[in-house]
Amino acid sequence: MKKSLFSLLILVSIVASATGQRSALGISIGSGFSSTRNEYSSEAWKQGFIINLEYSWYLTRRLALRTGLAFEKKGSKFDPVWCATGEFENPYNVHFDYYYASIPVLVNLSFGQKIKYNVYAGPYFSRLLRTDLDANDEFRNDVIVEQASNHRAIDFGLSTGTSIDIPIAKNLCIPIELRYNCGLLNTSKERLHHYNVIDNKTYSEDMVVKHNALYLMIGLKANL
Template identity: 30%
Template sequence: MNQQVKALLFLLLILPQLTYSQKGKLEIGMEGGLNWSNLSKERFKSDYKRKIYGAGGITIQYHFSKFFSLKTAVNYEARGFSLPMTLTYPDHIEYPWFSTRFDFLTIPLMGRVTIGSKVRFFFNAGGYFGFAMDKSGHLEGDDPGFNKLHLTYLKDYKKRDAGLLAGIGISVPLNDVWALSLEARGTIGFADFTESNITRRWEGANVLFGVSHHVKPKDPENTSFQNNRITIGISGGPNCTFARGETSPGPNYTFKTYPNAGSSYELALQWNFKRRLSIRSGLLYEQKSVVCNTYYTSPGWEQLINHHLVSTFDYLTIPVLAKLTFGKKVQFFCNAGFFISILNKQQDQIKSNYALFVYPYTGYEFSTTEVTQNNRTMYKKTDSGLSGGIGMGIPIKKRFCVSAEWRQNYGMKTIFNLDNWKGQYTGIKNGRLLTNSMGFLVGISYRLSFRESTK
């Protein structure tokens, strides 16, 4: 009798895992929503104001049983806060708020406990690591001069962050493989984010909406098989380019870059091996665009100058990618490799804002100039770096397939022709500029050269 009880208890313990293994242990998805953030002040009430931005990313979850799983993600998270400042003028003092924004790449690792069946309730807890990819700020207020001329007083803030997080939410299965979720999550950093004597840590709250796909276990009798050798296709869509790097134009100058929208078009050729692996290449026409702002402030604030520069680069790019494909009716794939680009055309649109202080104090007088010019000689002819992406495709009959892909090109070399910049602008001592573009490509492909066993 005792042996039977032990056997029954053992079956009850492993039954959830056996049942769940039929659905598969791996779950991938996307989530996004709003982020409330601030810097806390140790032992005192924070004198900073909370800011609201956005957050989102790609999630991976591994189920050990029906009730317990481990979840991680790669998230983009915009954080920020407002802090009080003091500006002294010749005849008065103002106290505006300085609004900040930090663009973080965050990787959380959480344990999850789930209960329920049709509507599932879950609890997450774990830690995270974050890296600030960019930071910017501007003065709030009614003075149009400060709204036009963004200022950066953020050198005292660090780039790395780490802390704890926890959240609760609900998940609603749509069918055996798809589910929707809604989660409220809180974070608190345990790393000091400032270089000052006062310890300040990030704290925040997220409301995240998500969609996830449960990867079913592989059926050994129905192994994925790519039944054609060659695939050709065309695709196109918008992209967003970020510029990384810095320059030193001279004293009292600040140089900042911001992302801008462009477009991409690709003619692709793909060689398929028998199982999941393919090699993909082609010709990709990319129009990349970035925004560069140069700020000059005279020592006594008598003159403020902002050069707003929209730079457009037309590149002919050759990517070489290894591709893995999963599924049949709906195919999911990921790409990884490198790219080489040749600069075909370059154009700058420059808008300069000037603010001159008027004595006795009556405010600032503003003037604006605009010019369009070709500065191709200021940039190198080639660019190269790493490339990767994820996407999905839906086969149409036997030969056609429509697809959607999110792809990122990460430049690894500076595109500045620094010698030419130094020759034209004597204040520049050093500088580098690297590109990072993210594109969304929608395409259609055609399959050729079918293998004999599938004809």
């Protein structure tokens, strides 16, 4: 995937140069919060991060296409829940960490003269690199389990956000960006089993895990 992406970036750079279109290359890092959701509820937000290498191809002065490669740490958590009996239904603090390599394809609109204001949206495609489950009980005894085999390797979703480009030199600026990613695919392979005491039957259904992530990012961008 990385080789294909870099080949695409090189091809786009050549086309941009040949057609006289402007382009930009940037790198940014950020921190934020992520969670997972299903059709019933959302789990608690957990801190994550993003490292993003990005290429922008300006179709007009205000319209650009943006793509690149991002490394993301997403996650979710839930805390112990008390039952009516005074006991824990779930006696562990459970944290999930998901590590993804992602390729966004974004349409960007910019406004302003010296300082640029941007809004953008578009799909992203992600490849799962690793998943960890970290559980600790009331005595802080940790259990860490690698969970990648329980999750689908590919994720797909929509990105949207806004940013401001602050110039610091000719053809060089600092972008500050707020980005929200909304996963659309169920990334879990697991099934849930429920026993119904009324009809004395066990029912199964797919476990649903979809990702949300909100990042605040800062970086450096150079116009080529």
